[in-house]
Amino acid sequence: MKNVVAMMMRKGGAGKTTKTLLIADALSRFGLNVLVIDMDPQGNASLGFGRPVRMVAVEARIGKAKLEEPDVLTVIEVINSGEAGVADEAIIIVDTPGWTYDVDMPFHRGGPLRPGKVGTIGLIPAYEALEDLPGSWKPADFERLAHTLLLPAEPGGASPNHRWDVVLIDTAINQRLGVQAAKAAYYALFVTNAEKFGVDAIPKTMRLIKDVRENYYHDSIDVMGLVWNAYVPRQNTARALTSDAMQYHRGGLEHWEAPIWPYEIPKTTVISDSHDMAAPVSAFLTTSERREMAARVCQVAEATTLRMLDELGHPLAGELRTAWHQAWPQKEQTDVMKEMA
Ligand SMILES: Nc1ncnc2c1ncn2[C@@H]1O[C@H](COP(=O)(O)OP(=O)(O)O)[C@@H](O)[C@H]1O
Numbered sequence: 086m087k088n089v090v091a092m093m094m095r096k097g098g099a100g101k102t103t104k105t106l107l108i109a110d111a112l113s114r115f116g117l118n119v120l121v122i123d124m125d126p127q128g129n130a131s132l133g134f135g136r137p138v139r140m141v142a143v144e145a146r147i148g149k150a151k152l153e154e155p156d157v158l159t160v161i162e163v164i165n166s167g168e169a170g171v172a173d174e175a176i177i178i179v180d181t182p183g184w185t186y187d188v189d190m191p192f193h194r195g196g197p198l199r200p201g202k203v204g205t206i207g208l209i210p211a212y213e214a215l216e217d218l219p220g221s222w223k224p225a226d227f228e229r230l231a232h233t234l235l236l237p238a239e240p241g242g243a244s245p246n247h248r249w250d251v252v253l254i255d256t257a258i259n260q261r262l263g264v265q266a267a268k269a270a271y272y273a274l275f276v277t278n279a280e281k282f283g284v285d286a287i288p289k290t291m292r293l294i295k296d297v298r299e300n301y302y303h304d305s306i307d308v309m310g311l312v313w314n315a316y317v318p319r320q321n322t323a324r325a326l327t328s329d330a331m332q333y334h335r336g337g338l339e340h341w342e343a344p345i346w347p348y349e350i351p352k353t354t355v356i357s358d359s360h361d362m363a364a365p366v367s368a369f370l371t372t373s374e375r376r377e378m379a380a381r382v383c384q385v386a387e388a389t390t391l392r393m394l395d396e397l398g399h400p401l402a403g404e405l406r407t408a409w410h411q412a413w414p415q416k417e418q419t420d421v422m423k424e425m426a
């Protein structure tokens with residue numbers, strides 16, 4: 086089951102965390118279970134789910150030194166253990182007030198696609214100490230994370246990722262952490278800002294993937310596609326960006342015609358506000374004045390998620406797509422949905 090997808094782009098503010106949260110929201114409302122692994126020392130995904138890692142004071146065993154440790158297990162402990170199967174022990178089930186769905190709401194108002202059935206969101210959080218971790222690694226340690234995250238606890242048992250419909254890894258720009266994230270994943274989904282600097286980060290990210298394939302013995306990773314974030318529809322700019330990006334795709338890595346997915350995330354305060362509130366964007370579907378924009382963002386996220394399920398060969402992909410088209414009232418379907426019909 087190759088269901089582990091890393092959100093990648095070697096640029097800050099590209100939309101990796103935004104996209105991670107949007108897809109988790111969509112999967113959950115589709116009734117599927119999603120595990121999000123936060124691999125960024127900034128811990129933005131953890132914060133976005135309302136579960137930032139907090140430091141708690143611990144008593145020094147000797148002397149008066151003030152010591153602190155994280156209040157929960159994090160991706161750091163999972164990586165450091167180097168043991169198969171331990172990832173499960175660090176998973177937090179996201180049930181924060183903002184991320185609790187009203188199961189009685191219809192789908193187009195933020196509820197589940199199938200009555201009563203909301204998928205579980207699991208989170209392995211991260212915090213700033215992750216930044217220093219690669220500094221302590223020896224060359225042999227570079228093999229560890231992939232093993233730690235994907236190996237079953239007992240030989241022949243199920244790998245941690247098998248218990249989830251999809252595993253998303255939110256990544257950092259740090260190259261060594263990026264390599265580890267890519268090693269643990271079967272696919273990379275590129276997300277970048279629809280602007281010059283955003284496009285410029287694509288070849289750098291492609292090089293990291295190439296490095297992982299060629300030098301870190303993980304040639305089963307593929308780039309699923311590229312999604313634009315913070316997209317403002319200006320036709321000429323869009324055309325120029327697309328042609329630049331296509332050139333990078335062709336020139337950057339032979340045989341990798343990773344497509345640009347036609348589901349652009351608009352630039353909107355609904356997204357930044359959802360982060361501030363530690364709530365999914367779908368929560369805005371019940372508000373009156375922001376409903377239209379929230380509907381657009383949700384439909385983009387849902388379309389992206391369905392495409393991802395197709396690529397992963399998820400058995401429910403087709404069924405969910407049909408139900409999705411029926412769940413949104415005709416008059417609220419944006420061009421994103423109409424083009425997919
Ligand atoms: N489409 C968007 N519209 C408005 N604000 C956005 C959008 N995408 C991202 N942001 C904001 O930009 C910042 C960076 O986005 P983020 O997803 O954290 O990028 P990354 O994870 O790649 O560093 C965040 O503060 C986020 O709220």
Ligand SMILES: [Mg+2]
Binds near residue numbers: 102103125255256
């Ligand atoms: Mg981020």
